[in-house]
Amino acid sequence: MAHALLNHHAVDEGCSFRDRYVxxxxxxxxxxxxxDKLASLYRMGKIHGGVFLGRGQEALSVSVGVSLRAGDVxxxxxxxxxxxxxxxxxxxxxxxxxxxxxxxxxxxxDGNVHRGRPREGLFAMISHLGSMISLVNGALLAHRxxxxxxxxxxxxxxxxxxSTGSFHEAVNQAAVEKLxxxxxxxxxxxxxxxxxxxxxxxHSLVDKAVGYGIHGEDVDGTDLSACLxxxxxxxxxxxxxxxxxxxxxRLLRLCGHGEHDDAGYIDPKLKQxxxxxxxxxxxxxxxxxxxxxxxxxxxxxxxxxVQEIEEIAAKVQREAGPDPYKEDWCALASKHxxxxxxxx
Amino acid sequence: MSLTYxxxxxxxxxxxxxxxxxxxxxxxxxxxxxxxFKATKNLAQRFPGxxxxxxxxxxxxxxxxxxxxxxxxxxxxxxxxxxFSTPAFNQIVNQAATLYWRTRVPCPITVRLPCGGTSGSGPxxxxxxxxxxxxxxxxxxxxxxxxEDAYSMLLEAVALDDPVIFCEHKYLYYHLKAEQLPVEAMPxxxxxxxxxxxxxxxxxxxxxxxxALAVAxxxxxxxxxxxxxxxxxxxxxxxxxxxxxVARTGRLLCAGESWPWGGVxxxxxxxxxxxxxxxxxxxxxRLNAKDTPVPYHPGLWAAHRPTARSIAAAARRLLRL
Numbered sequence: 015m016a017h018a019l020l021n022h023h024a025v026d027e028g029c030s031f032r033d034r035y036v037x038x039x040x041x042x043x044x045x046x047x048x049x050d051k052l053a054s055l056y057r058m059g060k061i062h063g064g065v066f067l068g069r070g071q072e073a074l075s076v077s078v079g080v081s082l083r084a085g086d087v088x089x090x091x092x093x094x095x096x097x098x099x100x101x102x103x104x105x106x107x108x109x110x111x112x113x114x115x116x117x118x119x120x121x122x123x124d125g126n127v128h129r130g131r132p133r134e135g136l137f138a139m140i141s142h143l144g145s146m147i148s149l150v151n152g153a154l155l156a157h158r159x160x161x162x163x164x165x166x167x168x169x170x171x172x173x174x175x176x177s178t179g180s181f182h183e184a185v186n187q188a189a190v191e192k193l194x195x196x197x198x199x200x201x202x203x204x205x206x207x208x209x210x211x212x213x214x215x216x217h218s219l220v221d222k223a224v225g226y227g228i229h230g231e232d233v234d235g236t237d238l239s240a241c242l243x244x245x246x247x248x249x250x251x252x253x254x255x256x257x258x259x260x261x262x263x264r265l266l267r268l269c270g271h272g273e274h275d276d277a278g279y280i281d282p283k284l285k286q287x288x289x290x291x292x293x294x295x296x297x298x299x300x301x302x303x304x305x306x307x308x309x310x311x312x313x314x315x316x317x318x319x320v321q322e323i324e325e326i327a328a329k330v331q332r333e334a335g336p337d338p339y340k341e342d343w344c345a346l347a348s349k350h351x352x353x354x355x356x357x358x
Numbered sequence: 359m360s361l362t363y364x365x366x367x368x369x370x371x372x373x374x375x376x377x378x379x380x381x382x383x384x385x386x387x388x389x390x391x392x393x394x395f396k397a398t399k400n401l402a403q404r405f406p407g408x409x410x411x412x413x414x415x416x417x418x419x420x421x422x423x424x425x426x427x428x429x430x431x432x433x434x435x436x437x438x439x440x441x442f443s444t445p446a447f448n449q450i451v452n453q454a455a456t457l458y459w460r461t462r463v464p465c466p467i468t469v470r471l472p473c474g475g476t477s478g479s480g481p482x483x484x485x486x487x488x489x490x491x492x493x494x495x496x497x498x499x500x501x502x503x504x505x506e507d508a509y510s511m512l513l514e515a516v517a518l519d520d521p522v523i524f525c526e527h528k529y530l531y532y533h534l535k536a537e538q539l540p541v542e543a544m545p546x547x548x549x550x551x552x553x554x555x556x557x558x559x560x561x562x563x564x565x566x567x568x569x570a571l572a573v574a575x576x577x578x579x580x581x582x583x584x585x586x587x588x589x590x591x592x593x594x595x596x597x598x599x600x601x602x603x604v605a606r607t608g609r610l611l612c613a614g615e616s617w618p619w620g621g622v623x624x625x626x627x628x629x630x631x632x633x634x635x636x637x638x639x640x641x642x643x644r645l646n647a648k649d650t651p652v653p654y655h656p657g658l659w660a661a662h663r664p665t666a667r668s669i670a671a672a673a674r675r676l677l678r679l
Binding site for chain 2 (some may be wrong): 087119120123124128130131132133137138140141142145146147148149150151152153154155156157159160179180183184186187190344345346347348350351352353
């Protein structure tokens with residue numbers, strides 16, 4: 015039943031690293047083009063509320079998505095557009111949710127990054143991101159009850175969520191239950207405007223893994239090759255029954271917290287450091303250097319992505335918004351227990 | 359055979375586990391130990407692997423329940439005390455309560471809250487949380503007052519496709535007995551006339567129902583007939599039954615064990631005043647706990663919450679109005 019609708023982009027684990035890399039790059043590219051379009055729609059005033067982009071985090075994000083299989087569970091963070099596409103989330107879901115289309119998975123009731131298809135394993139985040147980890151634990155425990163074997167759950171958070179109580183409780187819980195949880199921490203060095211030195215005092219976040227009794231790995235989040243290997247290996251280890259795995263990726267967000275934020279607080283030295291590299295450009299240089307794709311091929315892929323996303327954005331902009339008079343205004347599945355307050 | 363309110367809660371869980379493979383119990387000390395109040399005694403042995411001890415992590419306990427529910431399970435979460443549900447508040451009101459409305463995926467979880475005061479328990483083992491949870495859309499809040507309701511409503515809570523906050527009163531655990539478990543039950547959402555009368559409608563729920571029945575007994579000897587309405591669930595709140603009773607009596611008194619600001623008694627009075635003002639022969643009244651944390655000493659504790667004595671005094675005043 016899982017992934018009945020999601021068109022999963024997991025790369026065949028038997029294929030060559032080159033094929034995995036190319037597939038992952040093309041998904042990163044689509045995610046970047048989608049982000050650019052969302053930013054443009056925001057600037058045009060067509061999106062209500064915030065817009066949260068994944069620029070600079072695509073290499074890590076896509077590595078999570080392509081490492082998961084149908085039947086796995088994925089709780090993305092707000093910058094996981096690439097991982098979502100790789101996991102099979104339709105571009106339509108993203109655009110419809112941002113534009114408040116009632117045809118989207120959230121039916122205009124929730125917006126932007128707060129979207130998903132929980133029954134198909136793609137969880138719809140609430141803002142308190144650390145609290146998504148224990149939901150993944152619950153799904154994995156349910157798999158254990160139902161004797162569904164070989165599945166994993168990926169929960170993605172940023173450096174900020176590691177300071178929450180929810181994070182601690184859930185990681186400890188996964189360790190106690192020895193669940194196949196892959197905990198991916200994107201340390202992009204700022205939680206909104208707060209730098210890591212005001213967020214935690216340990217040397218590296220990966221040092222926390224040993225305290226929970228789980229395995230942890232550190233990775234350069236700007237390097238697609240490294241991310242594919244480290245995240246892929248963590249997923250394999252969890253799938254093999256070796257308990258929760260933590261991956262901490264070092265990177266920098268190449269945009270504001272949201273499109274309303276000019277990110278003027280980001281230290282210019284960090285921007286100029288290797289952390290500030292654009293993972294998409296890094297991947298393109300690897301593709302060219304290895305001879306896996308030349309500039310015309312990459313340009314053609316971009317053109318294809320732009321065309322796909324422009325067509326979807328145009329289609330969704332023609333869709334009618336929600337009709338408040340057709341809402342049932344009922345938060346319960348048990349409709350007979352709804353009190354139906356009529357405030358006139 | 360005689361069954362306590364606590365026995366009924368244990369038997370309902372045993373039946374839910376026996377009848378439905380999707381049900382499991384998760385909470386602190388619920389496994390081999392059988393729970394702090396023994397509400398899960400022997401269940402871990404009878405249902406191996408399905409009654410699981412959790413770390414002291416209320417937030418993660420609730421999050422795990424929501425994730426399991428998404429995957430089709432029907433978890434029962436035991437909070438050791440209602441007071442300890444506050445670390446799980448976010449998971450209850452922001453994850454569980456919003457899931458169906460946001461995603462159309464139901465969240466069939468039952469959160470058992472041992473609530474209410476017993477003397478000597480103090481500020482952090484005595485709270486009544488029903489009003490807090492009832493405030494949030496997407497939750498059902500049950501407050502059973504009888505052994506029969508403890509059994510049948512807990513089974514209904516597990517069967518419902520929504521998150522249910524099941525407020526089980528600790529004082530009733532051992533003090534309330536019935537001869538047998540019910541074979542049929544009133545549905546959730548319907549209040550019960552626990553005692554008929556024509557002079558005052560006394561609305562109560564959970565342990566306060568028994569204080570209210572004692573008041574009705576006492577005032578009967580003075581010639582006054584008190585009609586006791588047991589709300590059974592505070593969300594949904596059966597306004598129709600309350601209103602019909604007030605139409606008969608013309609007088610309304612509400613008693614609740616939780617704090618006065620807002621809450622269930624205020625909600626009942628607001629509804630009757632706005633929808634049935636013309637039915638009232640006197641200003642509606644309410645009694646709640648005092649607006650302080652729940653005190654430790656038995657003397658202070660008894661004076662903190664409404665009792666049969668204070669409710670009777672309020673009823674007498676209302677009869678003179």
